[in-house]
Amino acid sequence: MTVYLTFAIKKKLLPYLVERDGYKCYLCGIEFKDVREPIIEHLDDNPYHNDWDNLALAHQSCNIKKANDHKDFIDIAELKQEENRKHIFVRETFSKKNNKVSTEIEISNKCYPITEKYLVDSILEYGWLDYKSTLADIAYLCKKKTGHGSINQVRNHLIMLTSSRAPFEIIKDPITQKKIIRKR
Structure with missing residues (x-):
């Protein structure tokens, strides 16, 4: 670790x-009322000893009392340091896995069926669709139904729905030379 704790390290x-x-506060046991209240304190009072088992949260006033040889606080600090060493707290053990699917994936999962339904319904009705206007139409529908509509996301869904094993294909219209989507 670095010589002194930087802001980035403290944040981590x-x-x-x-x-x-x-x-x-590990010294007085009182909960912090304000986010600016806690300081990261070295249990052995050595600012160069930045091992995580040598660090704890404290009130500034409690830390000053400990530094002024307050016997009770010195004993608490020694006990806390020993407790930290025995338990071997490792930061990785505290990384909680987020089982919740990311918002981007949730949105994509909601927009895919909208894209598929639009293709099925429209191609059944018209026989084919103009690729460019279909992108914008589906993005608009997704925005209207889910609150999110990205042309890039719709484009990715269309690529999937027109892949070699999918039920639709993208071809160039022989007359207009524009990309169209049709059923295979």
């Missing part, structure tokens, strides 16, 4: 320390 450490110790 904070969730780990909160997960390990709770959002409270």
